[in-house]
Amino acid sequence: MSADLSDLYQNVILDHNRRPRNRGRIPTANRSAHGDNPSCGDQCDVFLRLDGDRIAEISFDGSGCAISQASASLMTTQLKGKTTAEAENLYKEFHEIVTTGKEPEEISDLGAFAGVHAFPARIKCATLSWHAALNALRGDGAPATTESHKD
Amino acid sequence: MSADLSDLYQNVILDHNRRPRNRGRIPTANRSAHGDNPSCGDQCDVFLRLDGDRIAEISFDGSGCAISQASASLMTTQLKGKTTAEAENLYKEFHEIVTTGKEPEEISDLGAFAGVHAFPARIKCATLSWHAALNALRGDGAPATTESHKD
Amino acid sequence: MPSPWDNIRDQFPILDQKVNGHPLVYLDNAATTQKPLAVTRALDRFYANDNANVHRGLHALSMRSTDGYEGARARVQAFVNAEAPEEIIFTRGTTESINLVAASWGSANLRKGDVVLLTEMEHHSNLVPWQMAAQRTGATVRYVPVTGDQGLLDLGALDKLLTPEVKLFAFTHVSNTLGTINPAADLCARARKLGIVTVVDAAQSIGHMPLDVRAIGCDFLAFSGHKMASVTGIGVLYGRRALLDAMPPWQGGGGMISSVDFSGSRWKPSPERFEAGTPNFADAIALGASCDFLDLLGREQIRLHDGGLAKEARDRLAELPGIRIIGPDGERGGLVSFAFEGVHAHDVVTFADEDGIALRGGHHCNQPLMKKLGLTSTVRASFYVYNERREIDALVASMARTIKFFAG
Amino acid sequence: MPSPWDNIRDQFPILDQKVNGHPLVYLDNAATTQKPLAVTRALDRFYANDNANVHRGLHALSMRSTDGYEGARARVQAFVNAEAPEEIIFTRGTTESINLVAASWGSANLRKGDVVLLTEMEHHSNLVPWQMAAQRTGATVRYVPVTGDQGLLDLGALDKLLTPEVKLFAFTHVSNTLGTINPAADLCARARKLGIVTVVDAAQSIGHMPLDVRAIGCDFLAFSGHKMASVTGIGVLYGRRALLDAMPPWQGGGGMISSVDFSGSRWKPSPERFEAGTPNFADAIALGASCDFLDLLGREQIRLHDGGLAKEARDRLAELPGIRIIGPDGERGGLVSFAFEGVHAHDVVTFADEDGIALRGGHHCNQPLMKKLGLTSTVRASFYVYNERREIDALVASMARTIKFFAG
Numbered sequence A, B: 001m002s003a004d005l006s007d008l009y010q011n012v013i014l015d016h017n018r019r020p021r022n023r024g025r026i027p028t029a030n031r032s033a034h035g036d037n038p039s040c041g042d043q044c045d046v047f048l049r050l051d052g053d054r055i056a057e058i059s060f061d062g063s064g065c066a067i068s069q070a071s072a073s074l075m076t077t078q079l080k081g082k083t084t085a086e087a088e089n090l091y092k093e094f095h096e097i098v099t100t101g102k103e104p105e106e107i108s109d110l111g112a113f114a115g116v117h118a119f120p121a122r123i124k125c126a127t128l129s130w131h132a133a134l135n136a137l138r139g140d141g142a143p144a145t146t147e148s149h150k151d
Numbered sequence C, D: 001m002p003s004p005w006d007n008i009r010d011q012f013p014i015l016d017q018k019v020n021g022h023p024l025v026y027l028d029n030a031a032t033t034q035k036p037l038a039v040t041r042a043l044d045r046f047y048a049n050d051n052a053n054v055h056r057g058l059h060a061l062s063m064r065s066t067d068g069y070e071g072a073r074a075r076v077q078a079f080v081n082a083e084a085p086e087e088i089i090f091t092r093g094t095t096e097s098i099n100l101v102a103a104s105w106g107s108a109n110l111r112k113g114d115v116v117l118l119t120e121m122e123h124h125s126n127l128v129p130w131q132m133a134a135q136r137t138g139a140t141v142r143y144v145p146v147t148g149d150q151g152l153l154d155l156g157a158l159d160k161l162l163t164p165e166v167k168l169f170a171f172t173h174v175s176n177t178l179g180t181i182n183p184a185a186d187l188c189a190r191a192r193k194l195g196i197v198t199v200v201d202a203a204q205s206i207g208h209m210p211l212d213v214r215a216i217g218c219d220f221l222a223f224s225g226h227k228m229a230s231v232t233g234i235g236v237l238y239g240r241r242a243l244l245d246a247m248p249p250w251q252g253g254g255g256m257i258s259s260v261d262f263s264g265s266r267w268k269p270s271p272e273r274f275e276a277g278t279p280n281f282a283d284a285i286a287l288g289a290s291c292d293f294l295d296l297l298g299r300e301q302i303r304l305h306d307g308g309l310a311k312e313a314r315d316r317l318a319e320l321p322g323i324r325i326i327g328p329d330g331e332r333g334g335l336v337s338f339a340f341e342g343v344h345a346h347d348v349v350t351f352a353d354e355d356g357i358a359l360r361g362g363h364h365c366n367q368p369l370m371k372k373l374g375l376t377s378t379v380r381a382s383f384y385v386y387n388e389r390r391e392i393d394a395l396v397a398s399m400a401r402t403i404k405f406f407a408g
Ligand SMILES: Cc1ncc(COP(=O)(O)O)c(C=O)c1O
Pocket: C254, C276, C277, C278, C279, D030, D031, D093, D094, D095, D096, D123, D125, D126, D172, D174, D175, D176, D201, D203, D204, D224, D365
C-alpha cells in the first residue's frame, strides 16, 4: 500500500470504522440535524443533548465510506462535554487538518485525518458529520449538505 | 467570372431579375398561395385565375435573390395557359434541371436554370415560387415552405 | 485479413498511461467511454478545414459545415435505422433528449389524471424529468417493479400497470446499475397495443449492441455520444416524425422559427423546430465518425465482447468472500455491479485506483433502486471495446486485496 | 519582445487555404469564429490524457476531469469577474442560456399583467424565448425602439417604457446586425433603480472587448464559446447567486438532485441545479483555454483591432455607389452590415464566395428589425483577431465587381 493510502486509512480510522462509538439515536436528544453528501450518497444524522451550552450527550447514525463513518464516530468522542464555542473551534482545527495535512498542535486523534488532504474528493466525507453537528448545535435544524459549502 | 458562376447567372436569369414579368397581384385571381424560405427570408406570393382546369392568368410578388425572382418571373410565363397536370409535369422537369443540371428535352428558357445544380444551397431559391404555384393550383392554400420538402 | 480489433488499443492513446505506478485499467465505461483517434481526428480535421456556422450560409465553408452536419444526421439515421433524417434531433445527451420529450410532448399531452409509467430501474435522467412533468401537468408517475437482486422487470405486474390512464411508458434499454437488458421490442409492443407512447433510454445500449428503432417499435429513443466512443456535448433524440411534427417547440431562438415579428413566431418543422440556436455541429460530425468506427468493429461483435467480459468478471468476482452481485445471472450488458459486506463502495474504488483501476462506486444516479435493494451504493465495473481479459485479472486481484485489508 | 499578435495567423491553420482559387478571407466571425491551435490542442490533450466523467468519481482520471471542469468554471468566473464560481452555469450557448432564464426565472416570477422589456434589435435567441415565456405566463413583451439606420436605442423612450409592470429587461450588448454597442452599465443601472431584473446577451461582445459583469451590474449574462475563439457546443449563463439559488431547476436528471425517491426529488444549489446530465466538460475545458488565449492577446487590444477594421471597412464601403450602410457612424463592434440598391444580399454573398471571401447575407436572425428598416436582408462582414487590412481591400474590390455586374 502506498504511503498516501496508508495515511488515509490509518489504524485510528479503521478502528472507528469497524467499531463505531456512539452510534444510534439517543432517546434524550434535544437537538438533531441531518447531513448528506449528494454526490456520494453518504448520509449522517447527529443527535445531541445540550445541557445549557454544553454537549452532555452526542451520537450519530448514517451510512458512508470508512472515512465518513470513522470521522463521525471520532467526532462524537471529541465533542462530548464541549461548549458550542469549543466545538466550533475544534471544527476549525479539524478542517485545517483535513484540507492542509497539518498535524494538530496538541496530540489528538484528530491527527489521524491528516492523510485526507491528499485525497481532495474525500474531504467532504470527513467533514459531513461535523457540519451536521454544528447545524444541530446552532439549532437551525437545517439539513447540512456538502454541496453548498465547498468542503 | 468562373464558368460555374456565369452558368448560375445566365442572361435569361439576369433579364428576368431586372425586368420581372407578371409581377404584382392580379385583381381577378381566384387562387393564391404564399411561399417562404425561412432560412433565407425569401418570400413569394403567387396569384392565379383558374378557368376550369386551365391557368388563365398568373402573377407573383415577393422578394429574394436574383435566382428566386427570375425563377418566379419565368415560371409565370411558362405556366400561363397550362392545365394543372401540365403544370405539375413542367415542375417535375424544372426540378430535374435544377437538381441535376440536365438540359430540358425541348429547347426552353427553363434550361437557363441548369447552372443552379452546382450551387445546392440555391436550389431552394429556384423552386420556391413553383411550390407556391402548385399549392395555389391544388387549392389547399397552405403556405409553401422550402423547409418541409427538401428542395 | 487484418481485423479492426487487432490493434484496437492503438486507437485509444489515453489507455497507454500509468496511474499510481500501474498500467491504467479503465473500467468506468458506463460513465463515459474513451474516444478513438478516428473520432478526435475527425473533429480536428473539421476545425482545421471546414469550420463555419451551419445553415443560412452561402459561402464555401458554411456549405461544407452544413453538409457535414446534415451528413452526420443522415449517418445517425442509418445507425438506428430511422425512417427519415428529420427524426434525428441533436441534443447535448440523453438527459437533454428526455427533458425535451417530457417538456414538449408532456406539456401538450399530459393532463390531470394521466399516468406516466416508468420502471424502478430508471436512471435519474429518465425519472426526474417525468416527476417534473407530472408536477406541472397534474399527472401521476407509476413504476414497474424490479424483482430483487436479479434485477429483472416484473412483466406480470407490467400488464396490470398498463391501464387506460397510462399515456406514456418510458424505460431503459439496459440498466446502468443492474446490467439488465430489457426486452424493448416486447415492452413497446404491449404499450402500442393500448396506444401508449413509448420512450426508450438507450444510453447504455447504443454503443454496445445492434439497435434498430423500427425493430424496437418505440416512439422516442434517447442516447449520448460520450457513451458510444464519441465526444462529450452531443447526443440524440430519435422521434417518430408524426409525433415530432405535432409537438410544440421547447427552446426558442435562431434557426427554429420560420418567421418572427414583434408579436409572435411561426415554427419550422422537425428537426429545426427542436434545435434552437447554433447547434453543436462539430461534435455532431464527430458522432458520425463514431458510428463509422462502431460499425467497422461490428455491433454484434461489440455486444459479444462487452457482454462476455462482464459475464466473465461476474463469474470470477462471485468467488470472492462477502460479495453480493446485483443483476441477472443470464445475459447482461457490458457491466457488473456488486457490494461487499462491511466495506463501502467508495473505499473499494479508492483502493482500486491505487492499483490503476478506474471503477465507479455510488448510487449510479439510481437512488430509488438502491433503496429498494437495501443498499446505499455499489461498485461497478463496466467494459468497452478496448478492454481485455487480463484487466479482469487485475480487477479481481485488487478486490481480493481490498477485502483482505478491511477484514483486518 | 515578441507579441502574441505577431504570428497570430499561424494559430489558425484553417485560414491557410484557397477557396475558389483565392486565399480564404473569412469575414463571417459574427456567425462563428475560428479556433486557435491553443484551444483545439487543449481539447486533444484532454481526450488523450484525462477524459472521464466528472463528479462522483473517485479514480484518478475522474478527479482530473473534475478538476479540469471546475477549473474552467473558475477561469470563466475570472474572465467575466463574477463573484463566485457558482454563478457560472455551463450551457450549449447563448440561446440555451437565455432559454434557461426565460423558463426557470420566468416561470417562477412572471404573472399575467407583467411586462418583459426587450429592444427592437434583439437576435431571435433573445426574443423568441421571451415571447414563449410571455405566452405561458400571460405576461406581455414590449420593445425599446431603435432609431433608424444609425441603429441606436431610443434612450428617451426607454425611461417611459420602464414602468412598474416591467419585471425583466433583456437586451443585447452588441447588435449582431447593426454593430451598435449598447451602454450596458447605464441600461442596467436604470433598470436596477426600479428593481427590474436585467439579462444581457453578450454573444457579440464577450470575444471582442473587456467585459465585467460587476461593472455592468447585470443580473444575468449569456454568451457562446464558438463566437469567442472556442469550440461549438459550449456556452455560459452567468447569474447573480441570490437569484440563481431562488430559481427552480429547468431540466431534470443526474447530477442536479440532492436526493430522489419514487415520489419526488430535492435539488442541489447552483450551478449543479442547472446542469442536469453529463455536462459538456471537454468543451468547457476548451473554453477555459480560449479565455487564456484572448487574455494573452489583450481584450482591449482586440476591441481596438476588431472595431478598427469594422470602422475602416465601413468608411471604404461607403464610397461604393448604391450602398446603404446600417448601424452607427461612431464606435461600433467588429462588424458592418450593408445593402445594395437592386442587388440582393444572397447574390452578393455568392459573388464574394467566388473571390474566396466568406460573408453572411440575410436577416441575421433579426427579422423584426429588418422589417422596421424596410429591408429583407443585408450583407454582413465581421472581423476577428486574425483579420488584416488587406482583407478589407479584397472585400471592397469584390463588392465593386458585384455591383458592376448587376448594374449590367
Ligand atoms: C446577438 C446574438 N445573440 C444570440 C446569438 C445566439 O447564439 P448561439 O446561436 O450561439 O446560441 C447570436 C449568434 O447567433 C447573436 O449574434
